[in-house]
Amino acid sequence: MKFFAFILLAMISALVSAAEPASSAISDTLEERVKPCIICHRDADLIDRDAYFPRIAGKPAGYLYNQLRNFRDGRRYYQPMAILLENMSDEYMREIADYFASLPYVYPQPVVPALSPAETKSVETLMYSGDPERDLPACSACHGEKLMGVQPAIPGLLGLPHAYLAAQFGGWRNGGIMRGQTPDCMSEIAKKLTQEEVNALVQWLPGLPVSGQLAGADALAPELAQRCRTILSGKEMAR
Amino acid sequence: MRNSSGAGLMSKWLIIVCVAGGLLSPMQTALAQALADSDAEQIQRGEYLARAGNCMGCHTTRGGEPYAGGRKLNTPFGQFVTPNITPDNETGIGRWNSEDFWQALHYGKSKDGRYLYPAFPYTEYTKVTRPDADAIFAYLRSLPPVVQANPPHKINSPYDNQALLFLWRTRYFNEGVYQPDKSKSDEWNRGNYLVQGLGHCNACHTPRNVWGGSRDDKMSGGKIMGTYWYAPSLVSPLEAGVSEWSIEDIAKLLSTGINGHAVTSGPMATIVRQSLQYLSDYDIRSMAVYLQSLGEKRDSTPRKARKMPEQVRQYIALGQEVYEKHCQDCHGKSGEGVPGIYPPLAGNRSVTMISPLNAIRSVLYGGYPPATAGNPRPYGMPPYQHFIRDPEIAQVVSYIRNAWGNYGSLVSPEDVDNSRGSEF
Structure with missing residues (x-):
């Protein structure tokens, strides 16, 4: 009897070990799966803050998901991302976006901008009041009072490297970030700004300390939601 | 609705009669198959076959409307822009009938009689049967028409010359529907039809000469025109020949993109995503059987280990x-x-x-x-x-x-x- 029990036990343990994947050293996690992402998008402590690769940890999930799809589908142009995402599914990219959105992030210390008082005042006006004469909404109207972004798809503006902000503004002004997407509200806005205003903006933003949370979706005025609908609505973008 | 199901029923009887009478020649099989397709069935079959041929792979731009064309293919002969094949009358193939479509797919001639450039792989599609071509056409007809006028090709001189294209065809184009090899299994024949015909694997896996013609009809590998990738030989045991792989391993790579030995990358990964993952187990297995039979065996004499400088x-x-x-x-x-x-x-x-x-x-x-x-x-x-x-x-x-x-x-x-x- 004991002998049979032993055989039975041996059989069970054999089954258990057979069921175990040969690859037990590799963890079945998203952390393992996103290794190709974090070689560039890792924490600030590993990469100089002026590096071009922006942080993605803690950004709104809907925003990250939209950008992944934009890169894959050629609306937002960046060759390395286009190649990496070529054969991704929507479902998998959604999961990856949720993963990065959930990650905590250690923000860099603010860098005091070299701006004159007049320049600072002009930036602050644009930031919090806009310019109705040029049909420019306040930045805070879309990106949140604290500029930390709005759920689920509008990114925050703080804690981003100066070089990245400058590159993005350049892209929008040349219509080169979101190809063929109309209306493209950030491109319209960036084209209306002067080069001096852009230069001041991208210096001023990294000077602000990062604090507060993403604003709720209801923080966005309906007319702005309408103006930026192609960015906000997954449905219109999915085509 | 009643009509089509009535026709379907009748054709099923016809098949039974043909089979019972022992009259099932290839011609009649084709006829019976054509009759057996009710409209909805034909469209569904066409959708599947369009997947197998990966029509969308070229006839859709990145993030663009499916089948509306506009994708640019850069070759040494110039830039080809794929046409809109949705049924829009002005910018698509809305005015085409199934005869026009057959002429394009089988003979490589456009509706207006012009010779098509072999960037469109009619050199492989010519092997596709008429009922399959008709089903694909019926499917394309069922798509929502998309108004999208694509820019013209930019072909370098002298390749934009129709007479030259005619000469090219006489040398490099063999027209003809796939003829099954009776000495081989059904699976092998189905695999051959899919690999050499609809799947147009040749288009990348065959080396090209300076005229863009296939250097041979073996899939012995070559740099893919218009891309920055090398399509490995499907014959050589030193490249991607699979004579030593099990059918299961080959099928797994084709349908999932990865197996224990290898992973698909570059254009092949895209083809797995766009096309192969949707094929039936039978079709994937058939392709595996055929591909396994193509592979040459590895030379078993051990390589002499040379001393490295x-x-x-x-x-x-x-x-x-x-x-x-x-x-x-x-x-x-x-x-x-x-x-x-x-x-x-x-x-x-x-x-x-x-x-x-x-x-x-x-x-x-x-x-x-x-x-x-x-x-x-x-x-x-x-x-x-x-x-x-x-x-x-x-x-x-x-x-x-x-x-x-x-x-x-x-x-x-x-x-x-x-x-x-x-x-x-």
């Missing part, structure tokens, strides 16, 4: 340092990989084959295998282009081509630089 040894040793720093965590100390997750590099023929292009590109650009039903959340390879400089990439690729019993030529920094570029 000291200089080469040193070069490779530098590559080993790069490998230990960046690659070893995933691909293992002995290049064993993690089968099904990270491909093994030891014995991996896409690492050791004569062209180092794909291996270099994998290091430069990284990538994920296709997300498929069989592998929905793939693990990936990081892009190292911003982190490892060309000389070190050359060293590490040279190392993996010669470590753990691998044997391949050394790679230079110039080779790395020449492997850059993409169609995006």
Whole structure:
């Protein structure tokens, strides 16, 4: 009897070990799966803050998901991302976006901008009041009072490297970030700004300390939601 | 509705009568098949066949409207722009009938009688049967028409000459529907039809001459025109010939994009995502049976181990340092990989084959295998282009081509630089 029990036990343990994947050293996690992402998008402590690769940890999930799809589908142009995402599914990219959105992030210390008082005042006006004469909404109207972004798809503006902000503004002004997407509200806005205003903006933003949370979706005025609908609505973008 | 189901019922009787009477010649099979398709069935079959032929792969731009064309194919002969094949009257094929479609697919002639450029693989599609062509056409007719006028081709002189195209056809185009080889199994014949016909694997896996014609009808590998990838030989045991793989392993690579030995990358990964993952188990198995039969056996005489010159040894040793720093965590100390997750590099023929292009590109650009039903959340390879400089990439690729019993030529920094570029 004991002998049979032993055989039975041996059989069970054999089954258990057979069921175990040969690859037990590799963890079945998203952390393992996103290794190709974090070689560039890792924490600030590993990469100089002026590096071009922006942080993605803690950004709104809907925003990250939209950008992944934009890169894959050629609306937002960046060759390395286009190649990496070529054969991704929507479902998998959604999961990856949720993963990065959930990650905590250690923000860099603010860098005091070299701006004159007049320049600072002009930036602050644009930031919090806009310019109705040029049909420019306040930045805070879309990106949140604290500029930390709005759920689920509008990114925050703080804690981003100066070089990245400058590159993005350049892209929008040349219509080169979101190809063929109309209306493209950030491109319209960036084209209306002067080069001096852009230069001041991208210096001023990294000077602000990062604090507060993403604003709720209801923080966005309906007319702005309408103006930026192609960015906000997954449905219109999915085509 | 009643009509079509009535026709379907009648045709089913016809098939039974034909079979019972022992009259099932290929001609009648085709006829019966055509009759058997009720409209909805025909469209559904057409959708499946359009997947198998991956029509969408070329006739859709990145993120664009399906089948509305506009994708640009860059070749040494100029830039081809794929046409809109949705049923829009003005910008698509709304005015075409099934005869026009057959003329294009089978004879490579447009509705207006012009010869089509072989960027459209009619040289392979000519093998497709009439009922299959009709089903694909019926499916395309069922799509919502998309108004999208695409820019014209920009073809370099003298290739824009129809007379020259006529000459090309006489030399490189053999018109004719696939004829089954009676001595082979049904699976083998189905696989041959899919691989050589609808699947047009030849379009990439056959070497091209300076005229863009296939140098032979063997799929002996070549650089893919208009891309920066090398399509390995499907015959050679030193490249992607699969005579020594099991049918299951071949089928798994085709339908999921990864198996224990290998992973699809570049254009092949895209084809798995767009086309192969949707094929039936029977069709994938048939392709596997056919591909296995194509492969040549490995030469069993052992390779003479030659002594490496000291200089080469040193070069490779530098590559080993790069490998230990960046690659070893995933691909293992002995290049064993993690089968099904990270491909093994030891014995991996896409690492050791004569062209180092794909291996270099994998290091430069990284990538994920296709997300498929069989592998929905793939693990990936990081892009190292911003982190490892060309000389070190050359060293590490040279190392993996010669470590753990691998044997391949050394790679230079110039080779790395020449492997850059993409169609995006």
